[in-house]
Amino acid sequence: MNVHDALGEWSIRPGPIYARLAAALRDAIENGDIAPGTVLPPERSLAARLAIGRSTVVQAYGRLREEQLVVSRQGSGTWVAGARRTAATKRPAASLRLAALRDPEVPVDLATAALPAHARVRQLIADLGRSDDDCTALLDGPGYLPAGLPALRSSLAERLTADGLATIPEQILVTTGDQQALSLLATHALQAGDTVVVESPTSPGMLDVLHGLPVTVRSSRPVTDEGSDLLDVLDRCRPRLAYLMPTLGPHGRMLDHASRGVLARKLAERDVLVIDDASQAGLAFEPAPPLAAFVSADNLITVGSMTKLHWGGLRIGWIRGPAPLIAALARAKARVDLGTPVLDQLIAVRLLCVEDNVRAVRVAWLRDRLDHASTVVRAALPEFSFAPPDGGMNLWLRLPAGTATAFSEVATRFGVAVVPGSALSAQGIADDHVRVVYARPREVFEEGVRRLAAAWQRYRTMPPDTAPVLL
Amino acid sequence: MNVHDALGEWSIRPGPIYARLAAALRDAIENGDIAPGTVLPPERSLAARLAIGRSTVVQAYGRLREEQLVVSRQGSGTWVAGARRTAATKRPAASLRLAALRDPEVPVDLATAALPAHARVRQLIADLGRSDDDCTALLDGPGYLPAGLPALRSSLAERLTADGLATIPEQILVTTGDQQALSLLATHALQAGDTVVVESPTSPGMLDVLHGLPVTVRSSRPVTDEGSDLLDVLDRCRPRLAYLMPTLGPHGRMLDHASRGVLARKLAERDVLVIDDASQAGLAFEPAPPLAAFVSADNLITVGSMTKLHWGGLRIGWIRGPAPLIAALARAKARVDLGTPVLDQLIAVRLLCVEDNVRAVRVAWLRDRLDHASTVVRAALPEFSFAPPDGGMNLWLRLPAGTATAFSEVATRFGVAVVPGSALSAQGIADDHVRVVYARPREVFEEGVRRLAAAWQRYRTMPPDTAPVLL
Incomplete structure (x- = not known):
């Protein structure tokens, strides 16, 4: 599993940002998601990926070094310390679908494309x-x-x-x-x-x-x-x-x-x-x-x-x-x-x-939600663009700049879960879009978009080494 | 899939025995369970395995030859004719468990180790x-x-x-x-x-x-x-x-x-x-x-x-x-x-x-069934032996002679399904036992054992080239 995937919903943990990151890395190392010997990303690149400051990553790595979970050498970077025996003999790749099933602690879930029972x-x-x-x-x-x-x-x-x-x-x-x-x-x-x-x-x-x-x-x-x-x-x-x-x-x-x-x-x-x-x-x-x-x-x-x-x-x-x-x-x-x-x-x-009947009810509800959601998104995220969908539960929102992976990290910290396009593409491309579930009660969707807009304001004004790159 | 597994419940089809076998082979070839180029077993050995006469296999192979599904050459045996395109790109090994879930057309099922809902x-x-x-x-x-x-x-x-x-x-x-x-x-x-x-x-x-x-x-x-x-x-x-x-x-x-x-x-x-x-x-x-x-x-x-x-x-x-x-x-x-x-x-x-309660009821019922089943088996199949089980749904019956694989074939033709030990062993050993589910209503079990006893009479008196081998 790559280090980024292994971190999961790291930022919703309690405490200062560096401690949250250190805790997530510690868990991932201890449960084997990051294998012994794995070289951790350079501080600057992990910081950019997670949309946090470089000094925060430096602090987190330092904490793990004190705990002897990782080792650093000048010129060789930082890597996970030696093997410990576990019952598991190999590890599956990150479950992207699990990543899309966001942590219940994120207050507004616009990531899980599923409806309550009819x-x-x-x-x-x-x-x-x-x-x-x-x-x-x-x-x-x-x-x-x-x-x-x-x-x-x-x-x-x-x-x-x-x-x-x-x-x-x-x-x-x-x-x-x-x-x-x-x-x-x-x-x-x-x-x-x-x-x-x-x-x-x-x-x-x-x-x-x-x-x-x-x-x-x-x-x-x-x-x-x-x-x-x-x-x-x-x-x-x-x-x-x-x-x-x-x-x-x-x-x-x-x-x-x-x-x-x-x-x-x-x-x-x-x-x-x-x-x-x-x-x-x-x-x-x-x-x-x-x-x-x-x-x-x-x-x-x-x-x-x-x-x-x-x-x-x-x-x-x-x-x-x-x-x-x-x-x-x-x-x-x-x-x-x-x-x-x-x-x-x-x-x-x-x-x-009774499927035809259920379908008719669901589609009417979706059309209504879509009208409302389109208005809400255009007002709150005017720089984002999307084509009206032909059905389904999602808006496929194009970011005006930056990467969806980093933006969705920021969004999580603002309490709203969305799926970055990189999770929906074999080569991690499509990272100029986020998938946002509009099939939600009006007030839930409105709250989610408010948080997305706040996250966007934060993301677009981040310091230079984490700033969005124009696409 | 080996040819024997591919045949499934071949003998419960309609018509004369040779036609049933030919039909089962035809289906297995056409749906790819027996791949093009597969050499079929020699007539004598398939006959012994299926507990039928050699001439029956000769007739079945002859029928398929007429249909150009198989090819025979003197000295090289009989094999399945050339490839035909199918959507499936590879075939799984036989599902032994599926074999244990017997065809519903077999009148008495003493093979499926499962109980009706409590x-x-x-x-x-x-x-x-x-x-x-x-x-x-x-x-x-x-x-x-x-x-x-x-x-x-x-x-x-x-x-x-x-x-x-x-x-x-x-x-x-x-x-x-x-x-x-x-x-x-x-x-x-x-x-x-x-x-x-x-x-x-x-x-x-x-x-x-x-x-x-x-x-x-x-x-x-x-x-x-x-x-x-x-x-x-x-x-x-x-x-x-x-x-x-x-x-x-x-x-x-x-x-x-x-x-x-x-x-x-x-x-x-x-x-x-x-x-x-x-x-x-x-x-x-x-x-x-x-x-x-x-x-x-x-x-x-x-x-x-x-x-x-x-x-x-x-x-x-x-x-x-x-x-x-x-x-x-x-x-x-x-x-x-x-x-x-x-x-x-x-x-x-x-x-x-409520598990403790359910357990107590089930165990009392099983003990009662076991007492009855033991008596029935000892009376109807006196040459078979078994140790009383410590629970569960099965009797593990030891055959006095022959192979469980061939005997269970005969049993299927007599309308009772049991699982041969060969299906419960990695190397196909344990073929001196059959697994018989005793956890059935009394009259069902009695009817099953009557059919097993008739099958045993038939199996032990078969002609020489299909006769049971003493273990």
Whole structure:
């Protein structure tokens, strides 16, 4: 894990800034997130990255030196002292998605892209297991269903068929949220040394999966951009896998209907497995079918989710693909967890029956929030720019200057969490944007933007060695 | 996947035996479970393995040859014809656990070691979300909790502490059943080329995980055996990881209290990460603490489950270990599924409050079933032998002759599913035993044993080239 990622929400700890930084470094060293022997960043560069003064970093390093946790030598910098035995034998890369799930101590969370449970979810939970023959039948069985509850596989297949993508139940695997869908697909399809192409920006969850695998990740511009270079990148890099978000990536754009058909046919011609992430489809202002609806091709896989529309805690996602691939993924799913919990799947079956209704309510609410949020942002952050999204929960705000990574650090200290573009891009590019969740109650969003504006005032007037660089 | 695993429940298909076998081979070839170029087993050896006549295999291969799915050459045998393009880029090894989850078309299932939901589970589900402030609080939040519901982590820590293993919530990770606990731990701890030691027999779920990793698996005799060679095997093989079942492995034995202390101290001295699988602990007739309760050592990890005692469909498991390891595993968990569904975790919190009561009811029921099952087996299968188990759901039946793999094939054709010992052993040894679930309603178990006895009569009188070999 790199030192910056290992620090987490360092600045919300108590005490003076240097002590907070020292405490975060101490924790990261002691729990192994920063390995023995790791050279810490030079004081000046860490200071710039964290948007604090250089002398603060000097003080923090000094404190750790006193504690013999780090060693410094003139000309060689500062590094973490010798190994200590731990039970863990290796460390995963930083979980970017975990970074996006901000610490609950940050007062205003505009980082977590998730909604509270819809009223229909609450009602279905309250009714579950009361004069409920389907539930009783499940409770009478062993509850092991690696490929998913048969009724849910059927309902999802019917739903996709009605939406224009002919599907049979054997083409559906139920997963624990779309995150598990991405993890299973990537782990199954990729071998060491393979190349994967993603857009920039892309899903932090997919980046998190890919960072844990021995593969090379290349980026293209979003397929929703005019003149995206995706096909050129595919032809140049010859990836095994391409992961695409034509439906509401972090930028909030939808690829239009006609362009979907063109893209689908071009992808079908190529020797690459394509994951079309449709997990946000339920939150689109104007729905559009997944790519696989436009052409019959075994290499176009669709991933969906019921957690974005209904509730994050429901954790029901799915994969739609050729039946043999789904059968193989079901075997992999049996290996990783033997199946998603069953009650949630039964609730999901029932939610599918009312999905159009839930969608209409959610979309109307999102449109209302978006109108309000746009006004608030334009007034409080007039130098920031954004294109109105086509749905979803996020504004993709462009900074007038500086880096989103440093700015979001400052924002955290002002009590508002946002996700810097660097966390949504394989190469850490896209760092001229922050992702801000607008799908919040009005007063929460207003308070968050007030704090963002204060953070921006602070950030743009910082001393020279931490000043924003004009882009 | 080897050809035998790829065939699945081939014999329950309709039609004559040769056509059933041909159909199963055709499916396996077409969905890629048997890769192009794979040499099929010689007719005589496949016949012996499947307990059918050689001429039946000859007919089945002939049918596939006509369909140009396989090619035969004198002296070179029969192999699968050339490649066809599929979306899947590689295939997982056979899921042994899936094999243990028998096809629902087999009339009597004595293979799936799982119980219907306990009455308290049903009541808690019916009450969930009704005048339920804790549930409402969860529904009002985003529902993303990669390390687990805080209330469940606390309750599990308190429970373990009360049982003699002092634990804080930061030492607990909630998982989707114990299967995910094993998968996360193995994936995290192991690197390519590492060695793992398991007992024989062991958990099919752990074997399933290990077969998917580039590691070497070695076996010892069960730690519950007098004079187990585990420590010798550890000292000889120097494994990174040892996976142990001192609490009700497939053989149903418990390691006694005094021996646990001795074993725990010897393991703590060694440089090996130990997984102590306590997932069946709730079904022990006489409970015993996990190994970690006997010695303070960072290398002793405990895995537990609430699905065995309460209901398989609940899918709540846990890992207890040093806090830094748990933090690292939580990051891995965020990557694979972003957290176990939340409602099931809330139900689990409530089940922990009544666990002693549920345990008492379950154990009394199991003891009653065991008395009955022992009588039934001794009467109907007098040549089979077994030691009375110390709890759990299984009888570990020793065959008087033949192989459990072939016998369980015959049993499937007689409409009863059992798990052959070969599926519970890394080297396919232990094939002189079958695992038979006795935790079934009386009439179901009696019918299953009637079918097993008929299958045994058939198997022991088979023609010479498929006859059982005396062990």
